[in-house]
Each structure stands twice: as C-alpha cells, then as structure tokens.
Amino acid sequence: MSDWWKKSVVYQIYPQSFNDSNNDGIGDIQGIIEKLPYLEELGVDVLWLNPIYVSPLVDNGYDIADYYKINPDYGTLDDFKELLEKAHEKKIRIIMDLVVNHTSDQNQWFLESKKGKDNKYSDFYIWRNPKADGSEPNNWGSTFGGSAWTYVPERKQYYLHLFAKEQPDLNWENEQVRQTVYxxxxxxxxxxxxxxxxxxxxxxxxxxxxxxxxxxxxYSKNYYFGASNGPRVHEFLQEMNQEVLSKYDCLTVGETANTTSDQAVLYTDPDRHELSMVFQFDHMHLDYGEHGKFSNVRFKMSDLRNVMTEWEDKLENHGWNSLYWSNHDQPRGTTRFGDDGMYRVESAKMLGTLLHMMKGTPYVFEGEELGMKDVPFKSLTDYRDIESLNMIKELESDGLSQEEIRKIMYLRSRDNARTPMPWDDGYGFSEAEPWIAYSSDNENINVNQALNDPESVFWYYKKLIQLRKTHDVIIDGKYEVLNQDDSCVYNYKRQNNDEQLLVICSFSPEPVRFTIPDEFFDQEILISNYHRKPCHGTIILKPYEAIVISKKNS
Known part of the structure; x- marks a missing residue:
C-alpha cells in the first residue's frame, strides 16, 4: 500500500451547501460534478464529502437512517457512481464520512432494537435499566443539551445517546454490530x-x-469521562484495519475529540495498524470561555504555536498530522485566527501558508480558498444548526442580551461554515431560496470575483498546493520551531537532505521587525503574500505578512 495521502491536499465539501443543480435550494451530487473543473483548477487531490446517506437530518446527516442509500435530496446511487468516475478521471479521489458511533433513531436497526430484548437487534445499542427511583442510569449529559439518556416504554429501559436523542449510540461491545459495520x-x-x-x-x-x-x-461534555479513548477503542480499530482497511489502498482520518498528542500516536503509528491520521482539537480549544466553544475569547498566538509544535514534534516518525483551520463544525479560520476586516485577504493567505508548509495533510474547507469569513446573519432566527439553536436558548436563560448572543454566534456557530458556496455576485448556488441564508458578504467574496483577480486567495492557495507537488521537503522535511519568544511572528523551519525552508508568518496587524537567519540571506522566495523579493538582515514585516524562503543544501 502506498502512502499517497501524505502527498495530498484534501478539499472538504458540505454537500447541502456546495452547489444546487436542480434548483430546490439544497446542494446535490450533480452540483458537485458540475464544479469538478473548478476543483481541478485549484489542484486538490481528494474530496471529503460530509454524509450523503438517507437521514432525517436532525444533525445535518450525522444521523444515518440507511447506510446503503443516498439521500434523495442529494441524488441517486447512479449520481454518486458518476461523481466517482468523473472525479477519478481527473485524478481526484473521494472519501466519505463514516458515522458509526451512533445511527439515526429512524434506522431500522434501532426501530427493531427498541421493540424488545429478544430480537436480532436488541443488543445493537446501549440499553440500561433505570435506577431504583426511575431516573437515568448515570449523570452523563448530551452534547446538544439535556441528559444523554432517553427512556423507551416498550423496553422499560433507557438508551444512551452522546449527541441528540435522535442519535442512539451503537454498542461496539457486540461483535455483530462490528461485523455489520465492516x-x-x-x-x-x-x-x-x-x-x-x-x-x-x-x-x-x-x-x-x-x-x-x-x-x-x-455537563454537555462530561461523557468524555466514560466514553473518549475507551479501553477497547484501539482493539476495535485494529480489528477494523485487519478485516477491512488493510485490504484497500485508502485514507482514514479519525475525528478524535478529547485526545492528546500522546494518545494520537496510538491511533496513527503505522506499526499499530489503525488509522492514517486523526483530527486533533487542541488548537480549536485555545479560545474557549465560560460557555466552552461559545465565547468571545480571542486565542493567543503563543498558545497556537505551542500546540501546533507539540503535535508536529510528537508525531514525527510516529504517525501523521492532519492540518486544518476550519470545517463544518467550526467557524471560519479567517475570522477566528486572522483579520476578517482590512486584512482579510492578507491574513487568509498567511494562515494558508502557515498550515500548508507544515508536515501533514492539509484540509481545505469549501470557501476557505476564497478567504470566506464568519457570517453576519441579520437575525438569530437565521441559524439552523441544532448545536447553535440549543446554545442560543442556554445563553438567553443565562441572561445574556440579544446583542451579546449575536456576537457569540457570529464568532462560534457551526452555521458560519454552512452557508451556500458563493459562485458569483448573485451568489450562484441556486435559483431557489437556499436551505440556509446566504452570507451578505458574498457580493464581494465569491468564486467569480476570485477567479478574475490574480491577487485573490484562490490563486495563492493554488500555488501553495502546487508547491507541495514540487518540493519534497514540504512532505518529508523535519519541522523545527524557531524564535519561540516572539509574540507576533510564528517562525519555523523544514529540512530534509536536499532543501531547507524558512517559514515566516506574522500575526500582527501592525508592521513588525524580523531578523532573517544568516543561512537564508538573499535566498529564493517560494511564496509571499506581499511579493517580497530576496532579503537579508532585519526586515519590516507588513501586516499579516507570510514569506517562505528556500535554501538548497549543497
């Protein structure tokens, strides 16, 4: 098996919001096929599709009712086969979302399981008797609010759901469950x-x-105590690898919340035969506040540098990093880590540079290549996401004003990532009213504008992706952080036997001084968001400036 995924850049598509081919307000598979030339132009190697299976969409598809059928909102199995064929013709691979911690409560497995204790599916889920007083089996809360347990009169038992009550957890202790998943x-x-x-x-x-x-x-995350990185998780994944994954030349990336860099080695060390890589969350937690993710706290660059460096160092020779700023569960990286005002374009390019020059597989979330920012929804009623709607209620009950709640939602809601992809200044996603409101920023931030502007974030991202194909040091070079006491500039080096790269990324909206190390004086500049010429000595970095300097080893 080849490690092709180490050389790849993955583009994440949120199907509902990418492109609507039949004008019903919902993105679809034919819509993705229409835009394959755009993705080919960008240069990405892999498309990750959020769930496209049959689902009641309580959690936007992460509640699966039938693992073998395509949601008719998105198309048919023949549409999906056409997408696979046409993507592969363009040398673009496709990975799907595998949601097997839980199913939908409309899944036939659960509908049978809840009927009683003596059928084929009775033990497919985690059922427990009430306590003596009739209350829940334990004190775990659900991610989306309320208890993680729901009572079913037919069985006189509770079932566990770490997420919505419509998302019952599968019982992985049951070998029949595992074999059915495989x-x-x-x-x-x-x-x-x-x-x-x-x-x-x-x-x-x-x-x-x-x-x-x-x-x-x-309360809403206390189940981590009894559910994250549990005693048999590695046994289960090694079994999955042995029985399924090892038979195919495939990429696997595990979403592993509440997982340390040491634990990540257990998932990704190739000698352990589990996963290719995992998504870590440490850099996503740097701006958490009183209400966890839903806060107006700003991250500190020194914390970001420490976290990213820890993961680069820990997984060196023991695994592989996934690299991302945003996805369907996070707000936009430009707002969160950059400047979504005066320096939106510059900071988006800088963040792209910092990430794409690191060791690991970069993930680009749809619209990131346009420098999209968080969405200034007109009203709290514009939000659609179950997590956001529950949090709005919680913040209201805590006495926060509507203005304070709108500010927090602007900074943190998952819906920031889920608005329709803006294809032109008329927004271009659909001729119908979309399932979620457009961002009013689309007038100025859209694909048509980006493709016609040689200085856009799109063309810069294309160059970043091309560099990965022409400089092996980006793939296999060792990472070394530099100047760890600098409060404004994130600076690191990549090095293999043939080449060294110096990566300089300013997080300051003001000009700052930076001294180029002697060995990089007047060397080739691979990419820069201000068209910097070869330089030496102490230079003045412009706001959010990024520079990558290459030195060939003699």
Missing amino acids: EMMRYWLDLGIDGFRMDVISLISKRPGLPDAPKDLP
Whole structure:
C-alpha cells in the first residue's frame, strides 16, 4: 500500500451547501460534478464529502437512517457512481464520512432494537435499566443539551445517546454490530471510494459500568469521562484495519475529540495498524470561555504555536498530522485566527501558508480558498444548526442580551461554515431560496470575483498546493520551531537532505521587525503574500505578512 495521502491536499465539501443543480435550494451530487473543473483548477487531490446517506437530518446527516442509500435530496446511487468516475478521471479521489458511533433513531436497526430484548437487534445499542427511583442510569449529559439518556416504554429501559436523542449510540461491545459495520464499509470501498473520515471515532468504546462523571465537568461534555479513548477503542480499530482497511489502498482520518498528542500516536503509528491520521482539537480549544466553544475569547498566538509544535514534534516518525483551520463544525479560520476586516485577504493567505508548509495533510474547507469569513446573519432566527439553536436558548436563560448572543454566534456557530458556496455576485448556488441564508458578504467574496483577480486567495492557495507537488521537503522535511519568544511572528523551519525552508508568518496587524537567519540571506522566495523579493538582515514585516524562503543544501 502506498502512502499517497501524505502527498495530498484534501478539499472538504458540505454537500447541502456546495452547489444546487436542480434548483430546490439544497446542494446535490450533480452540483458537485458540475464544479469538478473548478476543483481541478485549484489542484486538490481528494474530496471529503460530509454524509450523503438517507437521514432525517436532525444533525445535518450525522444521523444515518440507511447506510446503503443516498439521500434523495442529494441524488441517486447512479449520481454518486458518476461523481466517482468523473472525479477519478481527473485524478481526484473521494472519501466519505463514516458515522458509526451512533445511527439515526429512524434506522431500522434501532426501530427493531427498541421493540424488545429478544430480537436480532436488541443488543445493537446501549440499553440500561433505570435506577431504583426511575431516573437515568448515570449523570452523563448530551452534547446538544439535556441528559444523554432517553427512556423507551416498550423496553422499560433507557438508551444512551452522546449527541441528540435522535442519535442512539451503537454498542461496539457486540461483535455483530462490528461485523455489520465492516460489511457496510466494504460495500463502499468496493464501489470505488478512496477512504473514510470517521466521525467521533474516539468515542466508540465506553468504560465498563458506565460510571458517573465527576461533578466538576461541563455537563454537555462530561461523557468524555466514560466514553473518549475507551479501553477497547484501539482493539476495535485494529480489528477494523485487519478485516477491512488493510485490504484497500485508502485514507482514514479519525475525528478524535478529547485526545492528546500522546494518545494520537496510538491511533496513527503505522506499526499499530489503525488509522492514517486523526483530527486533533487542541488548537480549536485555545479560545474557549465560560460557555466552552461559545465565547468571545480571542486565542493567543503563543498558545497556537505551542500546540501546533507539540503535535508536529510528537508525531514525527510516529504517525501523521492532519492540518486544518476550519470545517463544518467550526467557524471560519479567517475570522477566528486572522483579520476578517482590512486584512482579510492578507491574513487568509498567511494562515494558508502557515498550515500548508507544515508536515501533514492539509484540509481545505469549501470557501476557505476564497478567504470566506464568519457570517453576519441579520437575525438569530437565521441559524439552523441544532448545536447553535440549543446554545442560543442556554445563553438567553443565562441572561445574556440579544446583542451579546449575536456576537457569540457570529464568532462560534457551526452555521458560519454552512452557508451556500458563493459562485458569483448573485451568489450562484441556486435559483431557489437556499436551505440556509446566504452570507451578505458574498457580493464581494465569491468564486467569480476570485477567479478574475490574480491577487485573490484562490490563486495563492493554488500555488501553495502546487508547491507541495514540487518540493519534497514540504512532505518529508523535519519541522523545527524557531524564535519561540516572539509574540507576533510564528517562525519555523523544514529540512530534509536536499532543501531547507524558512517559514515566516506574522500575526500582527501592525508592521513588525524580523531578523532573517544568516543561512537564508538573499535566498529564493517560494511564496509571499506581499511579493517580497530576496532579503537579508532585519526586515519590516507588513501586516499579516507570510514569506517562505528556500535554501538548497549543497
């Protein structure tokens, strides 16, 4: 098997919001096919599709009712086969979302399981008897609010759901569950897909006895105590690898919330035969506040540098990093880590430079290549995401004003990532009213504008992606952080036997001084967001300036 994914750049498509081919207000598979030339122009190697299976869409497709059928809102299985064929013709691979910690409560497995304790599916989910007083089996809360347990009168038992009550957790202790999942994975891999992104895969093994969580943990995430990185998670993944993944030349990336860099080695060390890489969340937690993610706290660059460096160092020779600023569960990186005002374009390019020059596989979320920013929705009623709607209620009950809540939602809602992809200044996603409101910024931030502007973020991202194909040091060079006491400039080096790269990224909206190391004096500049010429000595970095200097080893 080849490690092709180490040389790849992945582009994440949120199908509902990418492109609507039949003008019903919902993006679809034919819409993706229409835009393959655009993705080919950008130069990406892999498309990751968020779930496209049949679903009631309580959690936008992460509640799967049938793993073998395509949601008719998105098209048909023939549409998907056409997408696979046409993408592969363009040397673009496709990975699907694998959601197997839980299903929809409309899944036939669950509908049978809830009927009683003596059928084929009775033990497919995690059922527990009430306590003596009739209350929930333990004190775990759900991510989306309320208890992680829901009572079913037919069984006189509660079932566990770490997410919405419509998303019951599968019982991975049951070998029949695991074999059923593996059979489904083989179906899609045999169809020709190139791998899976695995949703909350670190939660599939629960601690025996499902113990109460300590009372000092945040209620909506206290289940981490008994569910994250559980005692059999690596056993399960090694079994999955042996029975399925090892038979295919595929990419696997696990979403592993509440996982440290040391734990990530266990998932990604190739000698352990589990996953290609994992999504870590440490850099996503740097701006958490009183309400967790939903805060107006700003990250500190020194914290970001420490986290990114820790993950680069820990996984060196022991695994592989996934690199991302944003996805369907996070706000836009330009707003969060850059400047979405005067220096939107410059900071978007800088953030792209910092990430794409690191060791690992970069993930580009749709619209990131345009420098899209968070969405100034006109009203709180414009939000659609279950997590955001629950948090709006919670913040209102905590006494925050509408203005304060709107500010927090602007900074943190998942819907910031989910507005329709703006194809032109008429927005271009659909001729119908879209399922979620457009961003009013689309008038100035859209694909047509970007393609016609040689200085746009799009063309800069294209060059970043091309550099990965022509400079092996970006793929295999060792990472070394420099100037760790600099409060404004994130500076690191990449080095292999043939080449060294000096990466300089300013996080300051003001000009700042920076001294070029002697060995990089007047060397070739591979990319710069201000068209910097070869330089030496102490230079003045412009706001959010990024420079990558190359020195060939003699």
